[in-house]
Ligand SMILES: NC(=O)C1=CN([C@@H]2O[C@H](COP(=O)(O)OP(=O)(O)OC[C@H]3O[C@@H](n4cnc5c(N)ncnc54)[C@H](OP(=O)(O)O)[C@@H]3O)[C@@H](O)[C@H]2O)C=CC1
């Protein structure tokens with residue numbers, strides 16, 4: 001039995017992935033804070049929505065998917081019901097395995113995961129790190145859960161905040177870029193729907209080339225950038241506005257915010 005505690009956006013994305021991967025709904029439990037949310041989850045996935053205590057008691061694998069700010073309260077609630085033979089997976093930004101271990105009060109195996117919302121289309125990037133009491137079999141169990149919904153990479157926990165900033169938040173940067181490019185299309189007089197189509201297909205095409213060609217992004221960009229042409233005119237403006245420096249600063253700010261989150 002697998003339980004997802006705090007089934008919001010990320011918890012539901014993981015839940016839907018488990019169901020798509022063929023896990024029977026009667027082997028999944030979910031928890032929610034509001035009854036309307038609980039009813040919606042029951043209705044959409046056919047899973048049992050129960051209390052946190054009930055889920056913690058019954059599940060061999062417990063996935064903690066509340067916001068970092070709610071993690072202390074949730075852990076205090078479930079601590080009496082989590083013996084050391086369980087696997088606890090935390091997907092919250094900034095929450096360390098040590099934070100979870102210290103509150104569960106037993107030698108509970110904890111694996112920290114940072115995934116992202118493309119889990120909804122089986123294209124997640126999930127990075128995983130073991131806590132003090134988690135071994136190879138716990139990592140393998142975590143990988144088995146996450147591999148059907150995307151790519152999984154093991155990283156040292158010291159890199160989790162950076163990974164949160166890069167791939168956890170990453171999809172938001174691309175959506176933001178798409179918004180900005182569509183606005184540019186509107187500025188140039190393009191209908192919104194056509195602009196969105198053009199930008200979306202360009203980002204999908206570019207992403208697939210990047211993933212499947214094995215080429216470095218610089219080579220791929222250079223192939224688009226004709227001497228004296230249109231692309232270099234745009235790139236000159238991006239450089240003038242220090243877009244690369246903005247990305248470096250932005251992702252560093254996200255990493256710093258991830259580090260702060262465990263302290264509320
Ligand atoms: N969104 C994303 O792209 C990603 C999010 N994450 C991580 O996932 C976690 C959840 O984020 P996200 O899904 O965006 O946030 P949400 O607010 O959508 O999800 C959290 C859910 O937990 C519920 N909740 C809070 N406390 C309890 C409790 N004690 N018992 C039961 N349910 C509870 C909330 O209920 P209510 O609706 O009533 O507030 C909410 O539905 C965070 O820790 C975040 O860092 C990680 C990677 C990507």
Ligand SMILES: O=C(O)[C@@H]1CCC=N1
Pocket residue numbers: 093164168169
């Ligand atoms: O914005 C956040 O805090 C979460 C963590 C990574 C993506 N979303």
